[in-house]
Amino acid sequence: MSVSEAKVVTGQLANLSGNDPSGNTRDDCAVISLKHVTREYAGHGSVVRALEDATFSIVAGEWVAITGPSGSGKSTLVNMIGCLDRPTSGELKIDNINTAAMTATELDRFRADKIGFIFQQFHLIPYLSALENVMLAQYFHSMTDETEAKTALQRVGLGDRISHLPSELSGGEQQRVCIARALINNPPILLADEPTGNLDAANQKIVAELLQDLHRNGHTIVMVTHDPEMAGLAQRRIALSHGKVFCHPVGGPMVTLRRATDRL
Amino acid sequence: MTKPGLSGKLSLFGMLRRSLIHRRARSISALIAMTVSAGVATALLTLYADLDAKLHKEFRSFGANIVITAPASAPLRPDALARVQDIAGKDALAAQFAYAVATTDTGTPVVVAGTDFAAVKRLDSWWQVDSWPEPSTADAALLGQRAAQFVGNEKAVALNFAGHLITLHGVGRIKTGGEEDSRIYMPLAAFTAWTGVGPSVIELQMPGGAATVEATMARLRQTLPEMQVQPVRQLVEGESKIVDRTHALMYGAVLLIALTVAVSVLATLSASVLERRRDFALMKALGGSQMQLMGMFLLEALTLALAGVAAGFVVGSAAAWAISEGNFHTAALPHLSVLPLVFLLNVTIAAMAALFPARVLRGLQPAALLKGE
Known part of the structure; x- marks a missing residue:
């Protein structure tokens, strides 16, 4: 998507970002909702505005791709959606709860409940087995349950690799452990940051199919990607440039999952 | 949650x-x-x-840290040592000394000290003595390194004190590098019987630090006011x-x-x-x-x-x-x-x-x- 093709959505134009074919925001269905969200950082004697007046929402069960060049504000946006950071101004609601008003401790708890992270570099703890890596997310959420963790690994096709250390798994397998870990607490939102960025074509396909499967089962997926083909799997793209949000309205460029995965 | x-x-x-x-x-x-x-x-x-x-x-091995001296006019009271020991406690080591100047068989004046060898051996363990006399031997003598030079025969040391003669059997030599080297030591009882002079000095080794020594000296001064109680300053302060x-x-x-x-x-x-x-x-x-x-x-x-x-x-x-x-x-x-x-x-x-x-x-x-x- 080029900037010229996209419609600048700031402030009043944000209504285009919902799933409503009329272009109106459906806040009642939104699992993620940003209104005039700005994030500024203190720089060397100046203020850097990493995200400016972002307004859009994502409804439950939607698959959204966030795209944009380096420095465009993707990480800042993902930090806030992932409850790792709070806006300088504006309102950010996750599951209808304004996270901007939360304390750091409340945000930690909220993050464990609401967000499942899938990382480009997997980020598995090297001295824990696949099963224990999944259970780690349970540990910080509530109570560990070995049976549930095994089931999650079976779901991603790693039922026979549960006792392997990350160093004994391929990149694709590690990413699947990461997905199982993201799913284990049944969060309403899956936040995938370049989920196939470190994978070969075969494993990209496996992970893409897994995400497709999760989406079919009703998970909300917010995926940051540079890969146009992966972005094409999403129902909608949110593009960022220089801290500003550009959204494709519903009906923008869409690629069917079958076609996209076929290409992979 | x-x-x-x-x-x-x-x-x-x-x-x-x-x-x-x-x-x-x-x-x-x-x-x-x-x-x-x-x-x-x-x-x-x-x-x-x-x-x-x-x-x-x-520090105990360096000998006495308190010296109790009788007034010049009179010797120590007979019970002085027992009272000192009583005040200082059973861990303290004490020995009394009597002094007189006698002449040897070569006519040289020499300081003769009467003491209890067993007590001195414990008190002054740092003394270099080649052979300590048996406490039961009444005529045994320890000859200081220098004093031995003025004696004709170490095995039969003839001494004269105001016309009273005595012959001692030198059983060993003593070397300290101090004034002890110029003395001849003999058993106190024999010394008093020979010279008629009683003990005038008690050397006391008080265990503990400077504060304990000071406190003991204060008690000694209070109990024995007629005596001079002095610390061996260098030792107490050095310790x-x-x-x-x-x-x-x-x-x-x-x-x-x-x-x-x-x-x-x-x-x-x-x-x-x-x-x-x-x-x-x-x-x-x-x-x-x-x-x-x-x-x-x-x-x-x-x-x-x-x-x-x-x-x-x-x-x-x-x-x-x-x-x-x-x-x-x-x-x-x-x-x-x-x-x-x-x-x-x-x-x-x-x-x-x-x-x-x-x-x-x-x-x-x-x-x-x-x-x-």
Whole structure:
């Protein structure tokens, strides 16, 4: 998507970002909702505005791709959606709860409940087995349950690799452990940051199919990607440039999952 | 919401154990630093606990630290020694002396001292005597190194005091480098019978530091007001200075080593956190609170500190034993009483060393770190 093709959505134009074919925001269905969200950082004697007046929402069960060049504000946006950071101004609601008003401790708890992270570099703890890596997310959420963790690994096709250390798994397998870990607490939102960025074509396909499967089962997926083909799997793209949000309205460029995965 | 808990296969201690084993080299390095710290503290504190007793014992071998002298007009009262011993306590060593100037068979004047050889042998153990006389031998004599030169026959020392003659059997020589070298020592009873002169001096070795000596002298002056009670100044002050300086040296050594170890542990723990920033960032992203992460890290530092205390106590006690044996010829047994102090020191070092890494943890930006930025 080029900037010229996209419609600048700031402030009043944000209504285009919902799933409503009329272009109106459906806040009642939104699992993620940003209104005039700005994030500024203190720089060397100046203020850097990493995200400016972002307004859009994502409804439950939607698959959204966030795209944009380096420095465009993707990480800042993902930090806030992932409850790792709070806006300088504006309102950010996750599951209808304004996270901007939360304390750091409340945000930690909220993050464990609401967000499942899938990382480009997997980020598995090297001295824990696949099963224990999944259970780690349970540990910080509530109570560990070995049976549930095994089931999650079976779901991603790693039922026979549960006792392997990350160093004994391929990149694709590690990413699947990461997905199982993201799913284990049944969060309403899956936040995938370049989920196939470190994978070969075969494993990209496996992970893409897994995400497709999760989406079919009703998970909300917010995926940051540079890969146009992966972005094409999403129902909608949110593009960022220089801290500003550009959204494709519903009906923008869409690629069917079958076609996209076929290409992979 | 349920609180994070421990069940199933994954536990906090399990993760800690695996983490320490996974970073073996780093863990061993930190453990060695903590062991050195605890070992040095144990050794010094164990020696410190016995130091006063050992130094005082050493000083006892230098002889009397109090001299009690009768007034010039009269000798000591017959019960003086018993009263002094009573005031000073049973651990104090005392011996009385009587002095007279006699002439030898070569016509040379010489100081003859009457004393109790058994008491002097204990009191002045630093004297170099080639052979102590038997206490039961009435005519035995110890000849000072210089005095022996004025005697014609050491086996039959003929002395004349105001026309009264006596022949003593010289059984050994004495060498101190002091005035004792110019004297001839003989049993007190024989001396008094020969000269008619009673004892005029009591030398007292009082165990304890300067304060104890001063207190004993005050009691002696009060009880025996007719006598002059004087300290052997150099010895009392020297002992006090050496004890104080040794204490200061030990404190300084513990502090210096503690600081050195703290820097080493700080470097190790900092490197440990910096190496695992991504792991901690991941835990934060998974919902781990600042308190939980800090708790995990501090638990790791505390575990290393405790392991260091256990190993250091064994190593330090062994070192104290060896040092004590080598310097004081007596073993310093392990003192369990030093354990709380060593524990406190190591935990303080670990806590101090954990401050910087804890700041690193507080400033973690999970998103940036997990993104590889």
